[in-house]
Amino acid sequence: MPGPEKKDTGAMPVRQLDPRSLRGLAHPLRIRLLAALRHHGPATASQLADRLGESSGATSYHLRQLASHGFVEDAPERGKGRERWWRAVHRGTTWDASLFDEEDPETRGAVNVFMHEIATIHGQELSTWIGTMRDWPAEWVKNADLSDFTLRLGPRQVRELGERLHALINSYSDAEPDEDAAKVRLHLHAFPQRDE
Known part of the structure; x- marks a missing residue:
């Protein structure tokens, strides 16, 4: 996701999006397919179709499009016969803020x-x-968190806060998980609002 450059703490790198790769990814089904592979691991087009409520023809097509842009690849060690398994190449994506200044309408x-x-995926997960x-x-119910905060900050301070939060979150990716650990999703949103 966009934001400050993330430290690479795992074997899978983070993908820096450029205009071409962003255009290749920017389709609702492609984004959901990539998220499913990242969160749940390798899968076939049929398994992803069942998970996402899509046709296997649609998932196959969009997986090939994701592969042509380097987001997914074959996982041949998983396949049997003609069964084709896919896996994510990167554990996340980020982009440079200059993409917001692009003049190209596409x-x-x-x-x-x-x-x-x-934003839709975050809302669905929540x-x-x-x-x-x-x-x-x-x-788990007692320790999960659903919070929001309103601060008065400038753009530089928002960037600094994001970098510090990312560093803190990344420090936990190196930590030994507790015995009762589960996959935990964290969403971070920071945006200005106009004063009424």
């Missing part, structure tokens, strides 16, 4: 599609948590 449209789809939290042990 790139500007790609920025909008990407940002809106990420709704899923709220709808299923009673299925989790009480310890």
Whole structure:
């Protein structure tokens, strides 16, 4: 996701988007396919179609498009016979803020599609948590967080805050997980609002 450059803490690197790769990724189904492969690991087009409620023809086509832009690749060690497995190449994406200044209408449209789809995914993930939290042990429900803050900051301070938060979050990716660890999603949004 866009934001400050992330430290590479794992074997999989973070992909720096440029105008061409952003345009290749900026399709709602491609973004969801890539997110599914990153969050759940390698899968076939049929498995992804079932997970996302799409046709396997659509997932196959968009996986090939993602591959042509270097976002996914074959996972041949997983396949049996003609079964084709896919895996994510990078653990995340980031981009330089200069993409917001692009004059090319296609790139500007790609920025909008990407940002809106990420916001939609975040909303869906949060709704899923709220709808299923009673299925989790009480310890998880008590310790999960749903907070918002309003601060008065300038653009430089927002960037600094983001960098510090990213550094803190990345420090946990190197930590030994607790015995009762589960996959935890963190969303970070920082944006200005006009005073009423």
